[in-house]
Amino acid sequence: MNKAVSLFKILFNTAYGISSLKYKAKKDRKEIFKFAGIIAILIISFSPIIAGYSFFMAKAYGMLSEINGQGGAIITLGVATSCVIILFFGFFYVISIFYFTNDTEYLVSLPLKPSYILGAKFSIVLLAEYLFEIPLVLPPVIVYGINSKAGVLFWIYSVMDIALMPLIPLSIASILSILVMKATNIGKRRDLFRIIGMIISIFAILGVEFYIQKMSISENPQEIMKKIFAENGLINQMSSIFPPSAWISLSLVKSGVAEGFLYMILFVAASIAFVCLFLYLGEMLYFGGYIGSSETASKRKKINEAELNGEIKTKSKVMAIFWREFWILLRVPAFFINNVLPIVLVPSIFILTYFFTGRLAMNNNENLISNVNGSYISSIVVLCITLFSVVFNMTPPTSLSREGSDFYISKYIPVTPKEQIQGKMVHSLVLMIVGNIFCTVALGAIAKLSFINIFTIFVISTLSSVCVTEIGIFIDVFKPLLVWDDPQKAVKQNMNGLVSGFFNLLWNGVLIFIVVKWLKNITLGYLLLVAVYAVLGAFLYPLLINYASRRYVKIEP
């Protein structure tokens, strides 16, 4: 057991750069202020979102309390959302940490049980998941606790619930990842098999989610109302997307009585059972899924001069950078998962929602598009979802960071910073445009928008992509994360992605809000968006090139 603890300490230290931070702080006091400054900026940036969310929860509590005293449903809302996010994104996170980090090769060679390695790595992921969970769950818990004048037990249970909450979704994600990796650790084309395996798994998770929901949602409106108005009916309905969230909610809502304690016990026991099952399967399957996974098949194929000449082609420097970025993004699993897969996933989630539960939700939409205002709203919804996938595309804000220790090559090759940025911009834009086509066509078809409407939304989202790309690259050029030992850190644990995502979400959100609030005419709305995005894109481009040209010289790898 000591080995597991000491392994956790080492992994924690390297994953969060503790020693490096201490060293920097010791060497230069300014580093402490820099670090504190970044934390302060992050807190300030997120505060309005958290405040808005808390306000929404307080309002929802007021409304829901009037329905048979069901204010506790706000806790279910936060918990269920958080669990689904952890399950969904945790799957990719654990696969990367378990199988694709550089340290795994060394760890496997040490006299450590597979369950120790997995347990330590699982704990690292768990700590990161709290960052997503706490902002989602804490506000509704506090709102409920204060408004319902909850007792001491409520607060004790809530601390335990929050601490244990990610265990079940993360264990499911881990079990799934171990099974996928074991099943795909075959043949010469492992990387391809694994990516296919991951895609199938994620669709399987979505499929199961939707199936459970479909089973629990009756199509008969009277039945629905009956269920909702039953005692804690809303909690049961909402928790259908992730059933254990009902136990958490009920343990808190009923914390004053023995039933709450029983739900708490049930939840704790289920959490422990899931973790044990994960460690047990890990002990049996982890090495089998890992060993040999880093082998790369080589053809060592004898080729003649004519064949070689066919492969030798000339490209401009900008396109050379583009293709370098393109191949690397496609072939590094962590980059592919975080940058390419979401492009297909966002529209897929909506298509699946439509096919599984669509009949109910979308019937209302058909009524909406029968008049101009309705079509306007549908179009804005499609645009918003497309823009959401644009602003959270991690490709631009990790453009430099992804180069990591290879960045020094970009410093010695005779390619100007301008050309390098252009190559990276083209690369990000190609990905985003593919995503925009997927999103607008899939969502436009579901919302039954006209072709011209879909095309206009595509143009607007693409113009927005230009601005988002420029801002994202700007942020990454300002402070690229070049020192990492695991590609996952360059994309998933890179603050630049988060900062860029939320900043771009904020200004795009404000812009869309202004359009919806003041312009009731769809054509005027579109024209304003096109004009703003085009002007902003053109204005930012020279600023970015100018800044990058100065910054590239100063960045020393």
Added chain:
Amino acid sequence: MRTRKVGDERMIQIEDVSKSYGGSETKAVDGLDLNIEDGEIFGFLGPNGAGKTTTIKMMTGILNPDSGSIKINGYDIAKDTIKAKMQFGYVPDNPDMYNKLKGIEYLNFMADVYEVPLNLRKERMTSLLERFELSDAVYDLLQSYSHGMKQKIIVIGALLHNPSVWILDEPMTGLDPKSSFTLKEMMREHTLQGKTVFFSTHVLEVAEKLCDRIGIINKGKLIFCGSMDEIREYAKGDESLENIFLEMTEK
């Protein structure tokens, strides 16, 4: 701005270059002056942490000197950056790069950024791949290459544009005897065309046999620069380079 004139024989000109890291008072390179002429193989020697790689990184534009200037074939690396970079081919000390690119993709990338015309790149790629016996591996990912193979493909990538100056950081590390021999042979051929090779090494034998001149750096300062004859004269005896090196760097 290009300042190289006819009769000006310096292919690499390093003037009073200093560099320290992260505001530290200890200088990794301290007031380095070095001139390397056309047609010369120059060996840069020094113990670990002496400042060899820092010097090379400054020559190639990876690091910025705190003071001083560096010119490659007359172009200032800080002011006329792109033209200066076009003058050299650089082989870093660690060949672990772009693991997810195939050999052919890496070579095409290097040929593109150094603007090598199609017919020339075909000719050079074919002959260099043949010479380093890498033709069979060119469709494989660099990830599948051994250390030596990676070193060789990087050497090929650096030579595709037939640069005036070769800058090689520990180029022999990881190479098998045959490839090492080929590289040394190529260095000689290169200088016979009036071009320059600048390389750092720990292998004193290689430096002794191959170099026209050597420079020895210790604690950031150049403590000797001259031919083998000059170094022996300096040491006043018929000592081996190893002994002279040890004596100089242990002071």
